[in-house]
Amino acid sequence: MAKAGFVTSITRQSEDFPAWYNDVVRKAELADYSPVRGCMIIRPYGYAIWESMRDELDRHIKRTGHQNVYFPLFVPRSLLEKEAEHVEGFNPQVAWVTHAGGEELNEWLAIRPTSETLIAEVVKDWIQSYRDLPLLMNLWNNVVRWELRTRLFLRTTEFLWQEAHTFHATEQEAVDEVATGLEAYRSVAEDWLAIPVIKGRKTENEKFPGAVYTLAVEALMRDGKALQAGTSHMLGQNFARAANIEFLDRDNERKNPHGTSWGFSTRMVGATIMAHGDDSGLVLPPNVAPVQVVIVPIFRSDEDRTAVAGAIKPLEAALRDSRRTLPDGRTEPVRFQVDWREETPGFKYNHWELRGVPFRLEVGPRDVAAEQGMLVKRIDRSKEPVPLDRLAAELPDRLDAYQREIFGRAVAFRDDNTHRIDEYDDFKRVLDEQPGFVLAPWCGDSACEKQISTDTGATIRIVPLDQSDEPGACLRDGRPSRQPALFARAY
């Protein structure tokens, strides 16, 4: 690289994807490791991306009738152990408070790995009658699951998330609610983060501990590995029975309500990086980009600087007044920044490309003379001269088009890397040579699923919801398969 002295170099994505990811996260200043093993610090640029997806999901959650609440960080040991499958699933990952206020505690307190058991215990006082249902709650909080191997955003001991918890009078209402949660995740992933996802059902091996079944949305990263982008659980009456929640129904019978829970976490920041990024760093969808356009003034003399500043000033005023209309009808101004730092243009291009800013506008003395700027698109580095007096008015549409383009590119990538396979040898070869999603027939047996995973490192991500019956023979043992399952190596 000619300007090696000026740039923050990162590992090439094609050379070493994990090293590329780590470089992007740290050098774009999204997050960093902390003095506490496995816990991360989310820096301003990373937190702004999280705030954007959090706020978008929060709007969905509220529009669909859920209310935000807060429940304690601690879960007493006796409560965590009430639901047998649940405790078995989470116990090995729990962090325990044993001492507090200068004393040893009588009962250990778990740092919540999730809040099902605590919430079930509390709502039994709130749910007396069918009139108290449905109860539609959502929590934004931090949870802790002790992890041995951690990766920033993707797998950290502490992470931020949203956990919805709902209770319903009938099974059908709970089934519908599980779908409502999943649709919220599809919408945020696809319409906000420009990440195409496939909806499906987890296998028995992979479902949430204590759930009747778990639905998930799965996305494909640019290295061909899958990432779970949100899960929605049908809890049935499991937690309600364990906590003795009963309500008097319309028919005067006492019943246990049917529960659901669903969650979406800071790992989606990692998904956004890995779904769109390239050798130069982040490629951010405009909806979530903290800066949507960066203006880089180019000058050598004070005289040039004055001329460029004079041309940029009215543009800034116009951008401050700009309004972009979002999918839900809200409007917001274009988020822009002018980079007047004392660095070379090359340094600045690199700086903002690393940070995935959708558009860069270069304005030099010759541009000023022509009353234009050079608009560079991050996704393909295409350049186009644009009249300065038209830019603010055009940018909202250009950002919309960019948002569509980045989604379209991700859909095409996903489709190009989804393989339909029937034979086990082909399956193994494709996973090594063209990693991606593999749709393949599976007999439905848990032991067979585990053996495939042991043999190949690939797991069943989901059995996709949106497919009709397609009888076949299990790729490993030849037993009958009703529908293909979606396999992949995964984060």
Next chain:
Amino acid sequence: MAKAGFVTSITRQSEDFPAWYNDVVRKAELADYSPVRGCMIIRPYGYAIWESMRDELDRHIKRTGHQNVYFPLFVPRSLLEKEAEHVEGFNPQVAWVTHAGGEELNEWLAIRPTSETLIAEVVKDWIQSYRDLPLLMNLWNNVVRWELRTRLFLRTTEFLWQEAHTFHATEQEAVDEVATGLEAYRSVAEDWLAIPVIKGRKTENEKFPGAVYTLAVEALMRDGKALQAGTSHMLGQNFARAANIEFLDRDNERKNPHGTSWGFSTRMVGATIMAHGDDSGLVLPPNVAPVQVVIVPIFRSDEDRTAVAGAIKPLEAALRDSRRTLPDGRTEPVRFQVDWREETPGFKYNHWELRGVPFRLEVGPRDVAAEQGMLVKRIDRSKEPVPLDRLAAELPDRLDAYQREIFGRAVAFRDDNTHRIDEYDDFKRVLDEQPGFVLAPWCGDSACEKQISTDTGATIRIVPLDQSDEPGACLRDGRPSRQPALFARAY
């Protein structure tokens, strides 16, 4: 009470203030205790109030150049113990994680009681040069301080808050930043929550452990007790030295930066309840009220119900299109609800009065005939017939006026209950007979301050900033006093 069967009765405020407070919090469904000792559950109505003040403060914080970040929940013991005064102040209240992931930890981890020590340790890598300063960060998170006696919102083992942490090249910049934080709290308290506050400096006894000095805003509750509504700390170079943070300044010298930190918590929900509430329950300022106007249809027959519904429908449409302009220029629609539940009007009046909704509109068949509704103001129960076709247009101004009225009433209450006292006997008598703020001369000696507290239960809340020198004789020992201190019994 004639309608005793229909109403949720609460203790009268004048009879037993603490019982009144507890009734309001629990019966208006703001919060409740949890199965974890000292930890609270914040219910939807209480959380919506918290979200409103949180979002308003977040806008202030961002407007003044601070960026949101996230730091881990855990602080390793060795870090917490780096600043001597700090550890002494917080150690007795810390909750400790000793086991995690099925093993005993080599080093105990504190659940953060606050994050100064962890942040200082991390930013030493980020602050190398004066160009890296100022570093202006803010965190929204949960902290834990083990408390023996807890009260919902006011003193809980876990609470939600915001903690800002900043680092500056010069002492003066840090001094200015401490004032910036304090002004954010004044603005949210007065302009958003309608709670008048006094700015001042904490005494040495009361300052933050590890700080050079602490500023605070103090508010007066309706029982005459004071409540600290936010604190802003000048940390000087204390934490920076303990963590070895050094930067290369413009003059090529290596220096420790000057730090500040400031915090505002869920206890301000408690302050909002106690600053405005009355015998019927909450009285909420419109800016923060989750529901600003409730419409109560009144009918006995199906025919009446149809007529009333027909009159309310166009009003609902008009309210959905309404826009109220907020202090910062943003606009938002009026938040309204129509209460069609199968309950008596009396039950509904009581329900919404308990919840502090600023306006109630009663619409019955006779109102419909007259094309009007009866608008009832929560703060004084005054009634006024209002034409239904004008209400949506008038409500934004009426809400503004209500916001001013509730603030004016609180200022008058505070002024009526602030006493200027010179003699110790008068001081003791006033605290018992007319509890409130007491401005009294004090010699500045810590031992004397503690003796006054032991004698009377009153503490020095602050030495107000906004007063000129006023020499006097200390109310307890007669030694010279430069300025009066502000005393009160306090939460």
